[in-house]
Amino acid sequence: MNFFSTLSLSALLLSSPALVMANSNLQNGEKIFRQCAMCHGKSAENSAFNESRIIRNLKETEIVTALKDRKAGKVIGGGNGVKARLSEQDMRDVAAFIQTLK
Numbered sequence: 705m706n707f708f709s710t711l712s713l714s715a716l717l718l719s720s721p722a723l724v725m726a727n728s729n730l731q732n733g734e735k736i737f738r739q740c741a742m743c744h745g746k747s748a749e750n751s752a753f754n755e756s757r758i759i760r761n762l763k764e765t766e767i768v769t770a771l772k773d774r775k776a777g778k779v780i781g782g783g784n785g786v787k788a789r790l791s792e793q794d795m796r797d798v799a800a801f802i803q804t805l806k
């Protein structure tokens with residue numbers, strides 16, 4: 705490995721965590737939200753199965769708590785299959801993304 709590739713590799717290693725912190729939350733949230741849109745609407749504007757509240761009206765923390773409760777099986781609902789596959793980071797990211805749809 706020559707000097708320049710060592711240099712660019714370390715630049716990459718140093719810069720990527722910062723990039724992830726700055727950008728990936730909303731990007732990941734947008735990606736995750738595609739799975740929610742079919743029930744909750746493209747802009748989170750629908751009541752899923754006419755049962756749920758309009759989730760874009762919920763606060764970020766309310767969404768994260770709702771997702772955790774459904775993943776844990778404390779609340780049983782039609783969307784639990786998708787919710788059970790989310791990591792806690794995914795939940796935070798998608799909740800943050802939904803705030804951008806208001």
Ligand code: HEC
Pocket residue numbers: 736737739740741742743744752753755756757758759762766767770771774779780781782783784786787790798
């Ligand atoms: C297959 C349809 C479906 C999918 C996909 C789905 N949901 Fe749901 N969701 C529902 C239904 C039905 C309810 C109401 C029943 C319940 O309380 O779980 C609900 C409830 C919720 C609630 C609680 C709303 C309330 O009334 O308090 C939140 C928040 C939520 N969903 C977010 C999401 C997010 C974020 C995603 C994507 C990761 C998602 N849902 C994917 C059908 C779905």
